[in-house]
Amino acid sequence: MNDSRFANTPEPPYYVVIFTARRHPADDGYAAMAAHMQALATGQPGFLGVERVRDADGFGILLSYWESEDAIKRWREHGEHMVARDLGRERWYAQYALRVARVERAYGMTAPGSPVS
Amino acid sequence: MNDSRFANTPEPPYYVVIFTARRHPADDGYAAMAAHMQALATGQPGFLGVERVRDADGFGILLSYWESEDAIKRWREHGEHMVARDLGRERWYAQYALRVARVERAYGMTAPGSPVS
Numbered sequence: 001m002n003d004s005r006f007a008n009t010p011e012p013p014y015y016v017v018i019f020t021a022r023r024h025p026a027d028d029g030y031a032a033m034a035a036h037m038q039a040l041a042t043g044q045p046g047f048l049g050v051e052r053v054r055d056a057d058g059f060g061i062l063l064s065y066w067e068s069e070d071a072i073k074r075w076r077e078h079g080e081h082m083v084a085r086d087l088g089r090e091r092w093y094a095q096y097a098l099r100v101a102r103v104e105r106a107y108g109m110t111a112p113g114s115p116v117s
Numbered sequence: 118m119n120d121s122r123f124a125n126t127p128e129p130p131y132y133v134v135i136f137t138a139r140r141h142p143a144d145d146g147y148a149a150m151a152a153h154m155q156a157l158a159t160g161q162p163g164f165l166g167v168e169r170v171r172d173a174d175g176f177g178i179l180l181s182y183w184e185s186e187d188a189i190k191r192w193r194e195h196g197e198h199m200v201a202r203d204l205g206r207e208r209w210y211a212q213y214a215l216r217v218a219r220v221e222r223a224y225g226m227t228a229p230g231s232p233v234s
Binding site: 003006007012018020054056059060093094095096097098099100101102103104106107108110 | 123129135139168170171172173174176178206211212213214216217219220222226227
């Protein structure tokens with residue numbers, strides 16, 4: 001099974017940026033910027049993958065996986081990403097929480113009874 | 118602003134269990150078990166909070182926050198939770214990934230221009 005919503009991360013350790021957010025209802029340029037940011041992040045050194053979900057109430061979780069703290073720092077300091085974050089605070093998000101964590105262990109299953117890692 | 122979808126976690130460090138999953142469309146007892154597991158987890162020693170979201174396609178992310186690796190281990194070994202996990206693998210999930218990570222840093226915003234931590 002190859003479900004593209006899941007990130008294909010390597011063996012730990014690696015890092016994850018956990019972004020939990022409540023969006024305002026209006027799009028106001030959000031979807032276009034989110035697509036652009038995802039394309040840009042995918043090309044960054046040390047980017048490992050992303051998993052994201054948002055429900056009909058505008059509450060969402062975005063997980064981006066990175067090889068190292070340095071890779072996260074470079075992405076945080078990327079000029080276009082800085083502009084996008086400013087817009088997020090001004091326009092798109094009513095509330096958010098951002099956490100940086102080090103992944104120590106990982107497990108998974110692709111179909112009943114078939115462990116993948 | 119007090120948005121109950123967000124977890125009120127303390128200053129890092131603490132731990133997070135990241136559960137990313139694709140559910141089968143049928144409920145098949147899932148909602149009742151999920152509610153029971155959340156109530157049970159909330160009463161566990163070292164439980165700090167939970168954030169969860171699932172979209173209309175059945176793809177979801179569940180973040181549970183814990184004081185320590187020991188607290189995660191105790192919850193993993195809880196009898197009712199073990200039964201629920203077995204049912205999850207058999208009935209509810211087409212695919213999942215589970216990661217345990219140590220939260221190193223956290224930031225947030227509750228309203229435009231109002232940082233909370």
